[in-house]
Amino acid sequence: MITCDYLIIGSGFAGIGLKYKLLGKTIMIDKNPFQYKIGESHIPDLIHADPGLFSLIPKIEKMKSYTRKLGTVFCDSYHGKHATNLPTPLGARFTFHCEREEIEKLLVKELSVDIRKETIVDINLSKNLVTTDRNIYRFKKYLLDCSGPAMVIANKLKLVSSIDQFAGMKAQWSYWAIDRLDSKVNSWAHWTVLNKIAADSWIWQIPIYNSSILSMGMLHRGVPLSDNDFLEYVEKYSAACYQLTAITKNPDKAIKPYMKKVHSRLHYSRRSSKCSGKNWILVGDAYCFADPVYSVGSGVATLEAITIANNLNQNNGRFDHLWYEQRCNALLKGVIEGIGTWYSGNVFDKKVNERINNTILRGGFARHFQPSEITANAAKAQQDAIDPFLLSLNQYPKSSEIKVYYFGRKAFFETRSSLKIIHNRKNVRITNRVVQEVFKKYIMGKKLSFYHLYLIAELNLSTLKDKDCFWNAVRLIELFGLKAKYPDDLYYFHPEKYEMINGQLKLGGADYHMMIKDPKTIEFFEKLRGGIFFGSELLKLVKRTANASAQTQQDIRTFLNVFNGKFIFGRNFCLSG
Numbered sequence: 001m002i003t004c005d006y007l008i009i010g011s012g013f014a015g016i017g018l019k020y021k022l023l024g025k026t027i028m029i030d031k032n033p034f035q036y037k038i039g040e041s042h043i044p045d046l047i048h049a050d051p052g053l054f055s056l057i058p059k060i061e062k063m064k065s066y067t068r069k070l071g072t073v074f075c076d077s078y079h080g081k082h083a084t085n086l087p088t089p090l091g092a093r094f095t096f097h098c099e100r101e102e103i104e105k106l107l108v109k110e111l112s113v114d115i116r117k118e119t120i121v122d123i124n125l126s127k128n129l130v131t132t133d134r135n136i137y138r139f140k141k142y143l144l145d146c147s148g149p150a151m152v153i154a155n156k157l158k159l160v161s162s163i164d165q166f167a168g169m170k171a172q173w174s175y176w177a178i179d180r181l182d183s184k185v186n187s188w189a190h191w192t193v194l195n196k197i198a199a200d201s202w203i204w205q206i207p208i209y210n211s212s213i214l215s216m217g218m219l220h221r222g223v224p225l226s227d228n229d230f231l232e233y234v235e236k237y238s239a240a241c242y243q244l245t246a247i248t249k250n251p252d253k254a255i256k257p258y259m260k261k262v263h264s265r266l267h268y269s270r271r272s273s274k275c276s277g278k279n280w281i282l283v284g285d286a287y288c289f290a291d292p293v294y295s296v297g298s299g300v301a302t303l304e305a306i307t308i309a310n311n312l313n314q315n316n317g318r319f320d321h322l323w324y325e326q327r328c329n330a331l332l333k334g335v336i337e338g339i340g341t342w343y344s345g346n347v348f349d350k351k352v353n354e355r356i357n358n359t360i361l362r363g364g365f366a367r368h369f370q371p372s373e374i375t376a377n378a379a380k381a382q383q384d385a386i387d388p389f390l391l392s393l394n395q396y397p398k399s400s401e402i403k404v405y406y407f408g409r410k411a412f413f414e415t416r417s418s419l420k421i422i423h424n425r426k427n428v429r430i431t432n433r434v435v436q437e438v439f440k441k442y443i444m445g446k447k448l449s450f451y452h453l454y455l456i457a458e459l460n461l462s463t464l465k466d467k468d469c470f471w472n473a474v475r476l477i478e479l480f481g482l483k484a485k486y487p488d489d490l491y492y493f494h495p496e497k498y499e500m501i502n503g504q505l506k507l508g509g510a511d512y513h514m515m516i517k518d519p520k521t522i523e524f525f526e527k528l529r530g531g532i533f534f535g536s537e538l539l540k541l542v543k544r545t546a547n548a549s550a551q552t553q554q555d556i557r558t559f560l561n562v563f564n565g566k567f568i569f570g571r572n573f574c575l576s577g
């Protein structure tokens with residue numbers, strides 16, 4: 001018999017997150033590690049949840065199946081509504097598309113997580129025993145169920161029911177080879193695209209493998225479609241810029257065997273009526289899964305796992321069941337409410353749209369959707385929980401390729417009204433009190449990597465509405481030299497940052513802007529209005545624009561010079577990357 005503190009069932013995102021973070025003897029078993037799973041579009045929560053995950057971004061970007069994700073495009077072909085773009089405000093590094101198997105393997109390797117490939121034969125909760133085909137385990141503290149849709153414990157205890165709002169929904173999906181992208185049509189090759197095609201039916205399009213493969217799925221309440229009907233139906237609603245080959249019909253185009261099939265998941269929307277018991281805790285899909293519309297499953301599973309591990313670590317293995325129940329209820333309520341906006345069509349409402357943009361697509365999904373019944377104490381406890389998290393940043397030396405910033409006492413001077421910070425002989429004055437506090441509390445005297453600095457700034461500063469504070473944050477970030485690491489060539493042509501003054505176009509905001517005189521250049525920039533482009537794409541576009549004069553080309557280069565390296569920090573402020 002093998003004894004441990006915690007036993008984890010399942011090595012998906014939830015299991016990996018727990019195994020990585022939990023202190024004490026922890027064993028994770030999976031009957032089939034890295035088996036094919038759906039879920040290829042990821043939100044910031046997946047890597048926001050922990051600095052160790054955060055520091056893996058450069059490796060994630062090198063994965064074969066990786067494709068940038070600039071945001072999510074919502075279309076409603078059914079009601080004929082215009083597409084609504086919700087760009088990812090934090091930038092393409094925080095969200096991405098990829099294959100599950102590849103990212104799970106990367107996490108397991110980089111986070112040094114062990115998985116035991118074993119099949120469960122029996123679970124005896126009253127004796128804290130789990131029997132597998134190879135071993136008998138006795139867990140002293142908790143059995144953590146991360147078995148995803150298998151919902152091992154909830155099924156055993158007969159706690160599973162469907163979620164009323166999404167009951168009966170089904171998913172069918174498959175893979176297409178992208179043979180050609182029509183560059184004349186605004187390319188969606190770096191976006192998750194959702195297209196509503198009937199009241200309760202929609203299609204996802206997710207590019208993977210550097211936009212050479214498209215994952216397309218359809219969700220609906222009807223009877224499952226035959227493979228051929230499904231393929232024809234979905235192709236009909238694909239974005240105009242894609243020239244597609246169904247891999248099921250041309251199997252030699254498949255990069256992986258799973259791409260040759262049409263997959264289905266019937267009645268995917270299920271929950272457990274309880275989220276934890278005396279010696280067990282349900283995490284991720286093993287507790288509940290509602291609907292894939294906002295691509296939050298993997299992020300939520302990871303965030304929940306890290307949060308639960310922190311709770312257990314801080315309380316020496318005792319678990320706060322009431323706190324978790326409130327959290328799960330809040331999460332489920334938020335999920336149902338958030339997903340409902342897509343089915344009702346409210347996602348096209350400006351306010352709802354903004355809310356989704358600032359929450360789901362920005363990270364912090366679970367933090368945002370909180371019902372009023374969460375007490376002030378619980379809210380405060382959540383706020384306080386940030387502190388140990390931030391203080392633990394130094395534990396992660398995974399930043400060997402990342403410059404370490406050190407802010408000693410000599411590097412800052414305080415006067416009555418401002419805090420002067422010196423770094424790399426550059427200096428900045430911080431006038432905003434809150435920013436000063438953040439700096440003194442979390443940054444002074446510490447050695448921090450780029451990602452840690454970014455995380456601190458993001459966590460503490462970006463939520464503050466005050467304009468002064470915002471610009472202080474931007475300057476701080478520039479001072480850190482983040483522009484060298486940030487994808488500094490991403491440009492969002494915010495529609496409201498265009499102003500005609502005396503026949504000239506003022507492009508940009510108060511701090512960074514450029515005046516354009518040449519009518520052809522003005523015409524060129526008008527066409528970009530509302531779009532998001534990488535600097536390199538812009539240059540190519542100029543070259544391709546047959547009538548682009550030398551003046552236009554020069555103006556574009558000036559534009560790139562003026563704005564290059566500036567930081568996107570919230571959609572209201574961004575014109576430049």
Ligand SMILES: Cc1cc2nc3c(=O)[nH]c(=O)nc-3n(C[C@H](O)[C@H](O)[C@H](O)COP(=O)(O)OP(=O)(O)OC[C@H]3O[C@@H](n4cnc5c(N)ncnc54)[C@H](O)[C@@H]3O)c2cc1C
Pocket residue numbers: 009010011012013014015029030031032033034035037038039040041042043118119120146147148149150152171217265268283284285286289292295296297298299301
């Ligand atoms: C149609 C569809 C599309 C989706 N698209 C997205 C998307 O684009 N983005 C996104 O973030 N999410 C998406 N999701 C949701 C996402 O797949 C899940 O939320 C996520 O995988 C949950 O992670 P998890 O760790 O809880 O479970 P899983 O990732 O499912 O992991 C469960 C693990 O448990 C193991 N296991 C199961 N039974 C046992 C057992 N008896 N013993 C031992 N091990 C066991 C399995 O082998 C597996 O490794 C989608 C879901 C559906 C249904």
